[in-house]
Each structure stands twice: as C-alpha cells, then as structure tokens.
Amino acid sequence: MALRKRVLRTLLENKGRYIGIFILIFIGSFSFLFFRGFSGNYARLINEFAEENKQEDVSFTTYEPIADVPALEREVGAIIETHRHYDVQLPEERELRLIGLTETVNKPQALTGRDLANPGEILLSPGFFNSNGYQIGDKIEVGGKTFTVIGTAALPDYVYILKYVNDVMAPPGFGVGVVSADELEYPEAVTVYAVRFNDRTNVKAQVSGLYNALVGKGISLSEWMDASTNKRIRMPWATISGMQAMSVPVPTAMFLLSCLIVGLMIRRIVRSESVIIGILYAQGYRRKELVRHYLSIPVLISAAAGVSGVLLALPLIAPSVKVMATLYYTVPYENIAISFLDIALGILMPVAFLGIACLLVIRQELNKPPAELMKGSREKAKANIFERVLKLESLPFDLKFKVREQLRSVSRLLFLLFGVMAASFIMLIGFAINHSMNVVFSGESDAEFNYSWEYAFKELQQGEPSPGAVPFNAIRCYPAGRETVEFYLSGIITDVPYVSDLLDAKGNELPKGQVNITSLLANRLRIGVGDELTVVNRLDGKEYSLVIDGIVQTYSGQFVYMPLSGFNKMLGMPEGSYSGVFSEETQNYDPAVLSGAKDLRNVTNTMDELMMPMMTVIISLAVLGALIGAIIIFLVISLTIEESRSSISLLKIFGYRSKEVKKLMLGSSRPIVIIGFLLSIPVMLASMNAMYAYLGEMINIALPILLSPGYVVISFVLIYGVFELSKLLCARKLAAITMSEALKAGAE
C-alpha cells in the first residue's frame, strides 16, 4: 500500500532526529535490562551463597573462652562454630589473614581450583590471588610455613573483604586465605564464634536473645558483629540497592523524554498532512487504518531501539557480574540468568510508552471531521495561554522574539528543560560521587592525621603508655532505640593533639575537654549543640547520657569525643586506662597483646586503587550525559527550525543578515539550557542525599554528597559546548531555508 512507503520516506527525511530518538530509547532499554539483570543476578548469587554456605547471623569474640558451646547452641537454637584467624605480615606491605576452615557456618567455597583437602594447602581471596599474580600450585611462605595455593575461594563472612569491619576499604595488599584449622596454632590467633540460628524467621530477635543470654552468663564480649550491620556482609547490598534504584529512573526518564519528543513530531506530521488525511477519509479510509499508519513510526522506532538495547545489554551482564564477583564482592558466580520478563519489559516498555503517547496525539488529531481536516492546518497558529498572558511590550524586540519562540510549544520547552536536566544530572552524579570520595578518603580534608600509627589492644591497658604513644579509649555504641547507627564514643587526652584536628564549621579548634560529635553523625541523628544523646554500649548494653558541646566539621567518621578521664569515670573503668594508642613512630608491641595495628599513612594509597575503576564510571557518565544532552538539544533546535521555516524565510526576505537569523532562531534555547543545568544541581544533590541516607542506613556509613565548583564548571562547559555544537549542526538547516518558501506560502 502506498501508505506504507510513506512511513519509510518520513523516517528517511528526518534521519538525524529519528537516530537521536533511537539512541534515547536505546539508552533506556539498555540501562533497564543491564541494571535489572545485574542487580537481580547479584542479589540471587549473594542470597544463595548465604543460604547454601550458611552465612553467620552474628559473630563475636570473648575475653575468656566459652566453656560449654553445645549447651549454648541448644539454649539459643543455633549452630555455633568457632574458627581462628591470624594476620600475617608479608613482604612488600602485603598482609594475609589466615582463617581456619569451617565445616558448618561460613563455609568457604572454591571459585577456581578445588576445596581444601590436605594440610599445607591454602585457598586465597581472588583479589589477593590476582594482584600477586599467583598460579594454582604455587608455593607461598606465610607466617613461617609453606602453603600450596590450590585455588581461590569466596567466604560468606568476607563477601566484601575488609581488614577492620568499620573501615570502608581494606588496605591495599590485604587479602584472606583459608587454611585447615590445624594450621592456626599461633598463640596470638583470635577465636571467633560464628552463629547461625536454626529458625530462619525473626533472626533479629534471636540475635538479641543470644546477646542477653551471653551478658546474663557474665561472659564479657570483646567484639560483637551483627550480620545486619556488618559491612563485610552488607556492603554488596548497598551496591545492589543502588543499581536497583538506577534501573527505574534512568529508563523512565529516557522513555518519557522520547514520548514527549515523538509525540510532538507525530502531531506535526499529522497536522501538516491533515489535508491528505481528510481526502483519505473522504475516500472511505477508516480511522483505524490511518491511526495504524501514523502509529507505525513510533512503534517501529521504539521496538527497534528496545531490541537493540536489550541485545547489547544481554551479553554484558554475565561478564560484569563476574568482574564484580572477583574484584569487589566475592561470591561464587554460576548460572547467571536473565529473566524473560525483564527482556520483554525492556522491549515492550518503550513500545507501550511511545505507542500510547502517540496514539493519544493521533486520535486527538484524527477525531476532527474530514471537512475540517481538508481545510488544512491553519489553526496551528492558535496562541496558547502563556503566549496570551505574557506582557512583553516593553522588552527589546530580540528578547521578545526569543521568548515567543520558546513559548510557542510548551511541550517542546518542557522536553528541552527536562532533557537538559536529565543530561546534567547524569553528568553531575559521576562528578559528585568522585569528589565526595576524594574529600572523604584522601588528604583533601580532615584525613590529615597527626600520627602515623594506630594500635588497638585486645585488653584494656593501664599505666604509663610507651614513649611517643598517645592513649585513647573507645567503645562501639549506638544511640538508644536506633541500632543501625553505629559509632565510636572515644575518650581522648586533652593536652596533646588528637589523631586529627577537631575543628568546627568555622575552622576553629574545639576544646578537647568537652563532648564533641562529628558533623556527619550529628546530621544523621539530627542533634545539635546542647542536645542530650543517650548511647548504648554495643558490647554490654549499658546506657550513658551525654550533652553535646560542639560539632566537629568533617566529611568522614562517626564519632563522639570526650576527655579520657571523664570517659573512664562514666564507664566505670580505672583512671588512666586505655584501649589503644596513636603514635608517630612504630611501636614494638608484642603482637599477642594487639588486636590490630593500622597504618594511617596509606589511606590515600587505598583511595588511588579505588579511583581507577571510579574514573571509568565517571567518564562514562559524563560522556553519557553529554550524549543525551546533545541529542535533546539537537532535537529541539532542529524542531524549532522546522516549525519556524516560514518565519525564517520571511526574516530573510526582510533583509535579516544570516548572523541575525541565527541569533534569533538558535539562541532562544540558551536560557532554557542554562536553567535546566542550574536546576539539575539541587535536584541531584537532594536525590543523592536521599539515596546515600538510605544506603548509609544499610551499611552504617555516613557519606556526604559534595560538589566542587570545578566540577560544576566542567559539567556546565560540557553541556554548553554540546549546545553550541548543536547550534553549529543546525546552522546548515537554517541556511538551507529559501526565501521562496514564504513567497509561495499559501499559494498552493
């Protein structure tokens, strides 16, 4: 049928525009399936791993061994398996945590190679294995013993490998290795009780039950790690939630933008062809046939783009999950599957979105009686409310003209505004995350430590600390009634500098003799100076009340500081006792008395390692934002020109110079582009803050979202550059409009 050929011709006539729309929908479908497939698979892998390999619900360490573990198991209805671990320093600043093989709780699973079978064998975490370039069969020297590397393994309690559970990242060169339990006869090895309840419902209550049972028996805990707040276990869920959250707004934004623009274009086509439509009607064509004809363009485009997006996302999901599973969160990666529903949605959603939007537009146009249609489409000149209400008389003509040009089509204006906002948003997110990470983890802010080493003791110390050591005492606690927020209450000495300077928002040093809270924690708890804070000791459940005297401005760390003497008195600890020290020089403590030693100097190194993959993400986001911006701005400018052909032609007749025509026609979008960009900044900050607050609650992290002026400028330059580029591309279209178009107007 002749109508069918016209569809193809319409598509070819405006290639550029349809390619732009294709890319928008493509991005939508791709990101939908990719994020869904990725997060869905990852969530499933992690859940299955936790179930099949019996991930702990809680683990703890005690000052004295528990005498009768089987009795405790019966009492609380759980499997409690003890294992030991021991940190061994290796050459080149590497460190390996040897973990004894367990049989029932936190069972490791070999990812490559095979399971442990013989003494003298070791399974390594994949990151450590890869970064050291080991091969299966290599012999390695660890802690005075020689082990044979037989493969890599995932551990349910080390899905995210952290040396200290309250860190955000492990130091570079840190890894874990599973060895047979007999190999851990080191006297300094820590014994951990890992607990998994038999009844899988209401685990939270059972965890508190166990806690009360232990405290009731007078067992003093030296560590208590609830899986629900344990970063080694919860961290991947933050990423998964983030991805799941991304799988909705990005595609929705792309599809909605496409709807707006395609709806606009279809309306234009239908209106400009209203005479033909009227004639076809008069000749007995049914409305259904005509609707189908005009609907075929959006349906074709969206189906093609949806299928392409899905086809590109499909093969990328499995490799991405694998990369994630080896480099970041270690889980076994098998049977990666993509749900048919997701695939179908990835294709059908854009078709439905565009189909429905265009159907509404087309029906509205075709509902007019044939006689009216045949009269033509002069009515497109009707002025809308905004054009009518606006009083522009006193403005200079150029400005008036541009305002009118923009107001002419409200949907076009909204498309441009939201489109630029979406593009800037995507761009800014990458930069904001990058900058926030830099500020939080690198030397840009308060991470400038006054000491190089932090030592933590297994037991409370008393007496004079060794020379050069600055003592502190700390307990892990949570605010009464809000267990998910964990922080340290630290007693610090007041006459020498603390590990980091305690500065308030104005940069003034806060007195160390008072109770100071870090700004991140204060924001999270919504408390300020003069407020009372009730804290609960995580290890013994005792409550203490504090009044906040000052707020330490910081982008990292959740702490409450008070003087050591007051701290010890409040907790009933001996005067002068301490649980750790800071020191400028290394101290020669017996490893047996230490529960950890932290090199504060390599925080930045850790950052560099993390920044490599970050950079790729940020650059991709910036490119994606610029691409979307370019498409949207190009579409709008080219549509504006299309709709103003006769005006442009007239301007040329009246003797407007081509530079003047360009300025009037192409420049009118500029303020919208700028406003869209500016609006995207608060929108991005607000939504990222909400997202971070949600994720922070999951993994007990308080992350600020910060935007540096430099990055704002870079983003603006990119968006604005894209605008100028689109103008350049469209200038040719402008030049191609002849004066005869207006001379002949109405003459057919």
Add this chain to the structure above:
Amino acid sequence: MGWGVRVFLTVTNLVKSYQTGIATPVLKGLSIELDKGQIGVILGPSGSGKSTLMNIIGGVDKADSGTADVGGTRVTDLSDSQLVEYRRESVGFVFQFYNLIPNLTVAENVEVVSNISKSPLPLQDVLASVGIADKKNRFPRELSGGEQQRVSIARAIVKNPALLLCDEPTGALDFNTSRSVLALIQKVNAEFGTTILMITHNSAIAGMAHAVYRLRSGEIAEATHNAELVPAERIEW
C-alpha cells in the same frame, strides 16, 4: 515620458527562465519604468510572470540577463550579501497571504522590520495610519483578512522604504475590504511619497495607478499612463 519627475525604477530587457527538466522562459526580455513617488501596476493573468518580475526587482530572485535599477542601484548586479542590505534598506513587501508571523502580536510583527531598519517611523504612528492601533496586542489569527493585510502594510512601510512592492495585496480579500486596502496603499503613497509597484490580475485597479503594464507570457503587451488617478474608493468591479 515628459511628465516624469525623476525615473526611480528602470527594468531593461529582463530575461528569466526556470529549469524544470526543460528551461521554461518566464520573462522574455521585458522593460518597464516607474517615476519616483508614483504607483505602478502590473496586470496580467496568473502565470504570466508578474511575481517573478517583482521578486527580481525586490532582490529575492535573480535574473538571467537584463538589468533592474532601483533608485540608482543596479539590483541585478548585487551579490547575495549586498542584496540583503538592499532589501533591508530599500524595499517593503506586502504579500497576497499577508505572511504574518503567527506567534507574534500585531505590534511585534511590525517590529520584526523596524528592529533592523536605520530610521524606522514611530510604531504607534504607523499602526494608527493603517487603522489597527487598537488591535496591536492581538495575534494575527484573531484578525480578519483585511486587518491582517493592514498589519502587513504597516510592517512594510514602517522602515519608510524607497520602494513598496505589493504582490496581489487584495487577492484574498472581498470587494469592500479590497477597496479599503487599496485606499490605504494610495494613502501611503500620498502621505510618505513612497514609490509603489503593485501586482494584480484585476484590471479595474488600473485606474488608481500612474503607470500600468499589461503582462502576457513574460512580455509587456501594453503600457499606459494615467494623468488623473481614480481614488480607490470609487473603483468598482
């Protein structure tokens, strides 16, 4: 032409053809003249080349050969960018279908031209003299055809052009409206001394012009000059 004050427009041997597969000659070596401050009318059936002639004089189309001089400028020798300046400075256009910009108000449509002219007439005066001062904030769609044509005339004269070109200005209007628009054109000529070249296929209009050229297939079939002008209000057809 002894009574001419000063010749303002001279077209000599103008030739123009369009390439549509085969070359179609539209103007076949045609010559006309018009004195400063006079009204000239070009009469002829549809397709005889009236618009083509006017477009060349107005600097929006090019001739194959021959010359057109307007106020001492050889329009046919101007480059594209010189033509832009020529149109900008010297020519006002009035079209059959008004060609107003639909999303601009009446006043703004006139400003489109006054915006780029060196010494435009006061906007208010121009609107008043064409009789649409009270409708200056309306959009073109909200006006009748005659009113729209008045706006179009206001737009053409606001820059006080040396030459006003009207291509069938009454072609889309009814009799009474046509007469009042023609009266307006006559008034512009009298008030501002504008030289006016008007196209029409209505020979009744010939009476209101100083010079009348009958065009037939790209050639001048007859040229007449009226010593006495008929006021537009008295024209009948």
